[in-house]
Amino acid sequence: MKILASPKGVPQILTGRFGKYDPDGPLAAAEQAGAWQAWKKAAVAMSPAQVTRIVADAGLRGRGGAGYPAATKWRAAAAVDADRRYVVANGFEADPGAMVDRTLMENDPHAIVEGVAFAAFAAGASHAYIAVRANLAVALKRLSAAVRVAEEAGYIGSNALNAGFDIHIEVTPVEGSMVVGEETVLLHAIENKRAQPDQRPPYPTARGLWDRPTVVNNVATLAAVPWIMANGAAAFAAVGDPAFPGTQLVQFAGAFKKPGIVEVPLGMSVRKLIDIADPLPKLKAVLVGGPAGGFLSPTELDTLYTPEALIAQGSMFGSGSVLAVGPDTCLVEMATTLERFLSDEACGKTIPCRIGLRRLYEIGARATTGLSRPDDAKNLVDLGNDVRAAALCGLEYCAPNLFLTGMRFFADEFNAHLLHGTCPAGVCNPVRVARTVTA
Ligand SMILES: Cc1cc2nc3c(=O)[nH]c(=O)nc-3n(C[C@H](O)[C@H](O)[C@H](O)COP(=O)(O)O)c2cc1C
Known part of the structure; x- marks a missing residue:
């Protein structure tokens, strides 16, 4: 997908090295473009707590959706007494229509691997996984190559940088539906267990992979870390x-x-x-x-x-x-199609999600075919709110969003379908079908 020009004056923290080195090329070219420079300096001169302090001062928050402060997660995992800790870089990119993480992984794999090294160092983790959706073949290849050359150079692996700590990073392909991007589901997928979410607490920082403290961060969150370490917390905190x-x-x-x-x-x-x-x-x-x-x-x-x-x-x-x-799209039809998709992608662990999303879809399907029942408009909102209230994971919590925001901002269009059997956009064919009972 085309990379558009950023607004004037915005530092290119994530895209700055796009096109500046060949992601399939040698380590030296990536280093010339700036990769690993911060790591080579900081990891020998600073303590894990100092690195965490800089990332905390920068105000780095997660890019994976919830916006949780990265340094708080790292500190939480570091504070738990354990024989081993893990870092997981979430490169699953669950939304099938999105390719921002994929673009980052393909264009600057070294930023992600270096960011993982920093997070592991800060959290006291000796092992890390970069979990990538299995069909992202180019991202998998480039990240694996970046890990390999960094290991050969002695930047990561056993006794990294000759500084007395180990950081083993593995790039792992992960298969599954959209829900696998959710952090607890992703951890189960890496463990080769049934990919379903867990109740929290305990959070992964306390009990994650193989019951050990685990930091899960989005790949873009981690890719910002080398820039922060190279340019300082204040430079990052001043942006946005x-x-x-x-x-x-x-x-x-x-x-x-x-x-x-x-x-x-x-x-x-x-x-x-x-x-x-x-x-x-x-x-x-x-x-x-x-x-x-x-x-x-x-x-x-x-x-x-x-x-x-x-x-x-x-x-x-x-x-x-x-x-x-645009004006020719019917929002009810769009929301219904996407609700069906989410219902199919859900893992079905909880009843409100397994049954509730299906029923929401069915209300939408009736609305787009002229078969709405008298209470459907009310039930759509009530059931949407009930599913949210019962949510175990973010998929279930967010899945009613399209119907709920549709009813909030586009009530006329939704009610036209639900109450009057018409489609203002002229997309659906909500013809009321007379049901005849034959003897
Ligand atoms: C259904 C669902 C899918 C998700 N998919 C992703 C994903 O593909 N990548 C990601 O980084 N986070 C995803 N998340 C968010 C993760 O659970 C988690 O919050 C995130 O990886 C933490 O990283 P961060 O703190 O750096 O944002 C998803 C959450 C839900 C509920």
Whole structure:
């Protein structure tokens, strides 16, 4: 996907080395572009606590969706007494429509491997996995090569940098549906167990892989760490939103003139953000955060692009995908199709998720075919809220988002289907079918 120009003055923390070295080429070329320089200095001169302090001062928060402070996770894992700790870099990229993590893994694999080394050093972890969706063959190949050459150079492995600590990093392909990107599910998948989520607490930092303290971080979270270590906490903290500093990769798709991926500071308004990709005229809605994200209406575009602000709108940060929806798309049909997808991708561990998502889909399916029942409009919202309230994992929590934000911001379009059997966009064919009973 095309890499679009970032807004003026934004430092390229994640994309700065894209195209500056051949990811299939030798280590020396990557090093010339800046890879491993911070690690070689910091890991011999600093203590794990000092590294963690710098990342805490930078204000680095997770890019995987929840926005949890990275350094807090590292400290929590380091504080647990254990014979072994783990770091897991989450490169699963669960949203099938997103390719921001994939783009990062393919274009600057060394930033991720170096970031994993820093996280492992800081958390006192001797072993780390970079877990990548199994079909991302190029990312898997390049990350594996980056680990291998870094090991050959003595930067990681046993007695890394001759400094007396071990960091063994393994790149591991992981298969499965969307729910496998959720951290506890991912850990089970790595352990080769049934891929279903766990109740928390205990959090993975206390009990993760093989019951050992485990830090799970998104690959983009980790890729920012070498930049922070090279440029200082203050330089990172000065970028973007004071409460959520740094940059993020965002992917524009749908009704845009310039779809692509861009590195932007956190905390821009969604309006300014989508202007980068130039939406087509008559924008109807923006879907932020992938299939489990939420619809924003054109009147809500001053919402800031941060997890907190998006959650307040019933949406989420999610996969980094931002989809523009044009006037010819029916939002009820779109939400119904995506609900079906989420229901299929869920693991089915809890009844509200296994049955609730199916029933939500069925309400949508009835609405798009003119078969809505009198209580469907009420049930859609009630059931959506009930499923959220009972959620064990984020998939279940977010899966009703599209229906709930649809009913909130596009009540006319939803009620036209649910109450009146019409489709304002002219997409569905909600013809009421007369049921005749034959003797
Ligand atoms: C259904 C679901 C899918 C997820 N998929 C991903 C994913 O593909 N990549 C990712 O980093 N985090 C994903 N997450 C979030 C992870 O559970 C976890 O919060 C994240 O990996 C932690 O990293 P961070 O603190 O650096 O953001 C997903 C969560 C849910 C509920």
